[in-house]
Amino acid sequence: MKKLLLAASACALMSGAAFAEDVKLGILIGFTGPIESLTGHMANAAEAAMAEVNASGKAANTYISVRGDDTCTDAAAATAATERAITAEGVKGIIGGDCSGVTRAMLTNVAMPNGIVMVSPSATSPALTTDPDNGLFFRTAPSDAREGEVMADILVEKGVKSIALTYSNSDYGKGLAESIANAFTAKGGVVTINAAHDDGKADYSAEVAALAAAGGDLLVVAGYLDQGGKGIIQASLDTGAFTQFGLPGGMVGDSLPAAIGPALDGSYGQVAQSDSAGAAVLIEMGKANDPAFDATSPYTPESYDAAALIMLAMEASGSTDSNVYKEKILEVANGPADGSGVKILPGELGKALELIAAGTAIDYDGASGVTLIGPGESAGRYKQFEVKGGIYETVTFR
Amino acid sequence: MDTLNALVAFLNFIVIPGLAYGSQLALGALGLTLIFSVLRFSNFAHGDTMAFGTAFVILFTWWFQSMGITAGPLPTALLALPFGILATIAMMLATDRVVYRFYRNQKAKPIIVVIVSTGVMFVMNGLVRMIIGTQEINFGDGARMWLSPQDFKTWTGLAEPLAIKGTAAISVMAALICCALLFWFLQKTRTGKSMRAYSDNEDLALLSGINPERVVMITWIIAGALACIAGTLYGLDKSYRGIVYFSLLMPMFAAAIVGGLGSPVGAIVGSFIVAFSELIVTSAWKKILGYLAPPDWLGDGLYQALSTDYKVAVSFGILIIVLLFRPQGIFGGK
DSSP states (O other): OHHHHHHHHHHHHHHHHSOOEEEEEEEEEOSSSTTHHHHHHHHHHHHHHHHHHHHHTOOSEEEEEEEEEOOSSOHHHHHHHHHHHHHTSOOSEEEEOOSHHHHHHHIIIIIHHHTOEEEESSOOOTHHHHSOOTTOEEEEEEOHHHHHHHHHHHHHHTTOOEEEEEEESSHHHHHHHHHHHHHHHHTTOEEEEEEEEOTTOSOOHHHHHHHHHHOOSEEEEESOTTTHHHHHHHHHHHHTSOSOEEEOGGGOSTHHHHHHGGGGTTOEEEEEOOOOHHHHHHHHHHHHSSSOOOTTSTTHHHHHHHHHHHHHHHHHHTOOOHHHHHHHHHHHHHOOTTSOSEEEOTTOHHHHHHHHHHTOOEEEOTTTTOOEETTTEEOOOEEEEEEETTEEEEEEEO | OHHHHHHHHHIIIIIHHHHHHHHHHHHHHHHHHHHHHHHOSOOTTHHHHHHHHHHHHHHHHHHHHHTTOOBTTBOTHHHHHHHHHHHHHHHHHHHIIIIIHHHHHTTOOHHHHHHHHHHHHHHHHHHHHHHHOSSOBOOOOSOSEEEOHHHHHHHHOOSSOOOEEHHHHHHHHHHHHHHHHHHHHHHHSHHHHHHHHHHHOHHHHHHTTOOHHHHHHHHHHHHHHHHHHHHHHHHHHSOBOTTHHHHHHHHHHHHHHHHOTTOHHHHHHHHHHHHHHHHHHHSBOHHHHHHHSOGGGOOSOOOBSSOGGGHHHHHHHHHHHHHHHOTTTTTTOO
16 A cells, blocks of 8 residues: 555656656566565566656656566466456556466466566466467567577587487476477488486486487487486496587586586587676666666566566557557567667666657667567577587677 | 497497496395395395495595595595495494394394384485485596597497496406305305305204304395495496485395395396396397398387386386296295
């Protein structure tokens, strides 16, 4: 109640200055649940974006944050929280949900029937790419399937014709292996074997014997570097089954070259990491912000970007109606196809609003280097690396 | 050339790993079978005894390494092994004094002692966690490969690599030496003979003046030493993680039962049967067959009977088959 009064009085003050419309944006992420340690930073970052737009004085609307708890795991609770945010609070756009399962429930059960835009900062399930969404769903986090495509691109560029593939027997490993296999096969490569390995075992010689029998130019290990992934690589080197390895994100860390030694040199792969200039800017902004947030915490830059995208799209379309401004989100995020849009980093939202008002195209880069692909999900930035002398040396970002 | 390649691939992926794993299992299974024949119960704590012994070997290895003592091309752990064995024997004798002797004096039924040994297993598991933790530890040093796969390929010009890991070779040699010593001890020495007599017929052995406590003590000493050696070799060859030794219990029991519980020869033969069946059943034969058969005979299949996920199921399967058709085991145990 106190918050509401404060917000109301703040609006009253503001409305004197301009004929601003108060627009509520819902932040629906799991303030309780398995990622509750992340969501505080995420919400603060999203609210910092709103405060920045409001403070610039160049927006047609005043943006007010409404927090709701989607719990990350409980689809019924998430649906109820979204229902309340839309019908009782009247939010015009939603930043959320956080975890893939509840996000799908919120989208299908509430956001689509009510016609409200959702921009998720952290849902990464490939299923959300193909879920029907009436064009209302976007995400500033990349789909897990994206890493498979990036890896397949790298393999094809390196001239790899066939791979043996092994994955950690977990949801992450299985999903990643599937996306790598699909993408690589689609590009004309051959996956000779796609076999699981269990983490936490001492002996992987049987697994490696099967992988070796299937053969392939190199072995892609979609596992964890401190677990079975390391065991598989060690056993492969010990038997001479494979000498070169493809290493997805889960296999990146200093402990792996330390354990394997020089034999790992020449292996390569990719890891989700942004080289965007905006990330550094947001880290500084987070420290100075009140309340402070840690922009190095996972999905915090994505949350700032999600809020910024909604507001910029609303301003660019001159409407707070989801079905109108949803058309503008891809436009502000990517700019014109020729890349002539003006790059916008965190802290430059006021400048972005000026440019929009002047009719200049913008290309919102934000803190996570936003580029939306397909039905409106982040392409994600991946660092392509090669192991040289025990160091993951950056080859390029893609 | 193709036949040679097939042979090398078979050696590299089946024979060498099978020999190393079989040797490690055999040392463990020998301890199990000795305890069964003399003390007349299945010792469920044997896997964790191995972990306990290995933990001490690791501690001594670290200590030696910190003092700059190494064994040159051999793993330092071999130097630390005698000290680990002493620690394991002390632990076994202490356990016997505190726990098992009580039940022996009560003439408790074997099944009760089995459950007691399960309790001992949990205690030992907890101890190992407290002493050295649950994380993975690599304590091998020295020359890792005796025959590196790349060198072999350059020397022979074959397409298939052949690798011999130092720890695998040491495992096989250690198993040979331990078995030879054990059989010599059981067959030739007075104490060994008294152990066999006690195992064959307790009452007659007692009548002929054999001291039962002494036989029991010797059994624990031998079983402890074997457990420590087996655990250390397994840890050196793969990697040390306290909890994986518990899962070794299953193949070790399968090996001992297949060979015939109570028969030392049976334990060794059983171990190699289990080790090789696990590898043969879960291995993909595509590559080896590819060298032997004309290419168009083989389709895209991997020629793999069971996915490697089901490796453990192989020992279960062997166990069930043996218990159904020849419950006394190959060498007719108890």
